[in-house]
Amino acid sequence: xxxxxxxxxxxxxxxxxxxxxxxxxxxxxxxxxxxxxxxxxxxxxxxxxxxxxxxxxxxxxxxxxxxxxxxxxxxxxxxxxxxxxxxxxxxxxxxxxxxxxxxxxxxxxxxxxxxxxxxxxxxxxxxxxxxxxxxxxxxxxxxxxxxxxxxxxxxxxxxxxxxxxxxxxxxxxxxxxxxxxxxxxxxxxxxxxxxxxxxxxxxxxxxxxxxxxxxxxxxxxxxxxxxxxxxxxxxxxxxxxxxxxxxxxxxxxxxxxxxxxxxxxxxxxxxxxxxxxxxxxxxxxxxxxxxxxxxxxxxxxxxxxxxxxxxxxxxxxxxxxxxxxxxxxxxxxxxxxxxxxxxxxxxxxxxxxxxxxxxxxxxxxxxxxxxxxxxxxxxxxxxxxxxxxxxxxxxxxxxxxxxxxxxxxxxxxxxxxxxxxxxxxxxxxxxxxxxxxxxxxxxxxxxxxxxxxxxxxxxxxxxxxxxxxxxxxxxxxxxxxxxxxxxxxxxxxxxxxxxxxxx
Numbered sequence: 487x488x489x490x491x492x493x494x495x496x497x498x499x500x501x502x503x504x505x506x507x508x509x510x511x512x513x514x515x516x517x518x519x520x521x522x523x524x525x526x527x528x529x530x531x532x533x534x535x536x537x538x539x540x541x542x543x544x545x546x547x548x549x550x551x552x553x554x555x556x557x558x559x560x561x562x563x564x565x566x567x568x569x570x571x572x573x574x575x576x577x578x579x580x581x582x583x584x585x586x587x588x589x590x591x592x593x594x595x596x597x598x599x600x601x602x603x604x605x606x607x608x609x610x611x612x613x614x615x616x617x618x619x620x621x622x623x624x625x626x627x628x629x630x631x632x633x634x635x636x637x638x639x640x641x642x643x644x645x646x647x648x649x650x651x652x653x654x655x656x657x658x659x660x661x662x663x664x665x666x667x668x669x670x671x672x673x674x675x676x677x678x679x680x681x682x683x684x685x686x687x688x689x690x691x692x693x694x695x696x697x698x699x700x701x702x703x704x705x706x707x708x709x710x711x712x713x714x715x716x717x718x719x720x721x722x723x724x725x726x727x728x729x730x731x732x733x734x735x736x737x738x739x740x741x742x743x744x745x746x747x748x749x750x751x752x753x754x755x756x757x758x759x760x761x762x763x764x765x766x767x768x769x770x771x772x773x774x775x776x777x778x779x780x781x782x783x784x785x786x787x788x789x790x791x792x793x794x795x796x797x798x799x800x801x802x803x804x805x806x807x808x809x810x811x812x813x814x815x816x817x818x819x820x821x822x823x824x825x826x827x828x829x830x831x832x833x834x835x836x837x838x839x840x841x842x843x844x845x846x847x848x849x850x851x852x853x854x855x856x857x858x859x860x861x862x863x864x865x866x867x868x869x870x871x872x873x874x875x876x877x878x879x880x881x882x883x884x885x886x887x888x889x890x891x892x893x894x895x896x897x898x899x900x901x902x903x904x905x906x907x908x909x910x911x912x913x914x915x916x917x918x919x920x921x922x923x924x925x926x927x928x929x930x931x932x933x934x935x936x937x938x939x940x941x942x943x944x945x946x947x948x949x950x951x952x953x954x955x956x957x958x959x960x961x962x963x964x965x966x967x968x969x970x971x972x973x974x975x976x977x978x979x980x981x982x983x984x985x986x987x988x989x
Contacts, residue, residue: 531729533749536671537763539771540679540742543778546767547745551672554653555748558723559596559619560669560733561661563677564642566615569608569627570685580609584630586622593621594662598699600626612688613697617706619722621660628659635659646673648783649680655983663725666983671746676781678720678733678744683780692719692735709753710734714761716768722753730756736764741771906945908989911964913942913974915984917956921946924959931961931982938976939963962989 534550545551572578583605591602598620600606606614611627614620628638635658642656651673657664682689695711697704707722716736723731730750736743745763750756915931918924928944935942942963949956964970970986977984 531727531749531751533729534671535745535747535759535763536675537743537745537767538675538679539767540744541774541776541778542772544772546743546770547763548671552653552670554668555670555731556663556667556725556728557654557661557669557674557748558725558728558731559661560674560721560723560731561642561656561659561667562615562619562624563681563721563733564646564656565624565627565638565659566612566688566691567677567681567684568631568638568641568645569612570681570688572631573608573688574685578608580607580612582608584608584611584623584626586626587629589635590622590625590629593625593660596620597622610699612691613694614699614704616691616694616721617697618704619707621662624660625658645783646677649676649781650784651676661723661725663727671748674733674746674748675744678735678746680781681720682735683782689719692721708732709757710760710764714764717764724753732756732760734760734764736768738768740773741768743768743771906943906962908945909962909964910989911967911970911986912989913961913964913970913977913984913986915959915961915977915982917949917958919956921948921957924957927959928961931959931977931980931984934980934982935973935977936980938973942973 532550532553532555534553534555535547536545536549536551537547538544539546569578573580573582584607586600586602586604586606588602591600596619598606598614598618600622606623606626611623614623615627625635628635632638632641638659639656642659643654646654646656646669651669654669654673655666657666661667693711695706697706708719710717710732711719714736716738717734718737719735721733723733728748730747730753732747732750734745734747736745743764745760745767747756747760747763750759915927916924918927924946925944928946932939932942932944939961942961944959944961947958947960949958961973964973964986967986974984974986
């Protein structure tokens with residue numbers, strides 16, 4: 487057996503260290519709040535995990551690695567990726583002041599509690615996300631970079647797909663509860679490597695143990711820092727639907743792994759699982775020179791380039807988006823999102839509402855509707871089980887045997903164009919900046935939608951707004967709202983985002 491090194495530096499047996507760690511954390515305030523909010527007994531979030539050898543690219547451990555899950559505050563790793571990118575490009579610096587909007591100040595805990603109109607430097611913002619996992623600061627980062635948090639979430643999604651995170655979709659910058667905020671353990675191992683490969687200078691922030699901010703000292707939520715030998719970051723997360731999540735990087739002088747645990751039943755059990763994964767897999771990692779290339783951005787997948795409309799709606803979010811802050815409730819009202827980012831904030835919409843949407847109603851070019859006969863496209867990933875929506879509905883499972891990686895996603899080819907009769911109700915999947923992308927998305931959806939789309943006709947609709955041309959990806963063939971809604975629910979179970987609307 488290997489050993490885990492305590493804070494004092496003394497080596498202790500690994501099994502004993504894990505037990506001590508679990509016991510020490512079992513009665514934390516977060517655990518008490520979790521039990522008070524129904525976390526005990528039947529609380530059973532869906533589990534997934536993956537460990538990757540960074541130097542060789544070999545998968546050392548994998549359980550449900552391609553199953554859809556909610557990232558919770560691990561979301562903030564992508565938020566920081568985009569902030570680091572702004573700093574690297576010279577568009578910002580560590581001293582750049584970030585303004586706190588009224589929208590940002592209203593975010594649910596965990597938060598710093600900053601007032602509207604106040605500012606925080608980019609460096610303070612980085613440390614606030616790494617330690618406190620502050621949702622108000624995450625929202626402010628998105629608004630200062632993209633003009634609104636919704637526009638920033640689109641940037642996050644595009645960046646994820648460019649990195650190869652093909653099953654990830656972001657709806658906000660913080661990880662607060664949203665049914666459209668989804669990812670997989672495999673995708674998160676890509677992000678864990680990418681942020682280190684791309685920004686080695688700024689990755690050091692994830693090792694921050696505490697953060698002194700305006701008279702307060704804020705500790706890091708990552709309890710493995712300084713407790714498990716080799717761990718050098720990077721991010722925790724928790725929501726009710728996600729369970730307790732942890733992204734970890736661990737290294738010795740000659741070995742390096744990244745590991746993901748999603749759906750822990752408690753902070754203590756999650757930390758114990760991760761400690762065991764690190765202790766058992768780090769010695770197995772390749773000790774020679776790195777044989778795999780750094781994670782770099784590739785051509786973006788066929789995904790919507792712009793979000794241009796949202797229905798006005800309200801929803802209640804149950805926080806926290808991290809381990810050690812109170813569960814709170816807040817309301818948020820969605821607002822229309824402009825094609826070009828503005829300084830105004832955009833909130834979230836009702837759970838399950840489409841995140842990939844097109845231009846304003848009435849913006850269609852007359853006679854622009856087109857349809858095509860889609861080619862059959864294989865499902866690149868196993869579909870969620872019947873009745874599942876997103877990660878919060880998927881069945882739970884426990885750590886098990888390692889499985890081979892799933893094949894990479896392949897884009898479905900577009901086919902010939904033909905006329906289509908548009909019915910009173912249609913389903914929209916997204917609005918793309920290229921018609922071929924819209925057709926590819928429709929072809930893949932048709933191949934995976936099953937009987938719900940057997941009588942549906944795919945078509946694209948060209949819309950123009952503010953000098954930008956988009957192509958709506960839609961299905962016709964629905965006389966009533968209920969049939970369109972049912973088909974959309976079937977598509978969501980297969981991992982697509984959609985909404986039903988009148989034509």
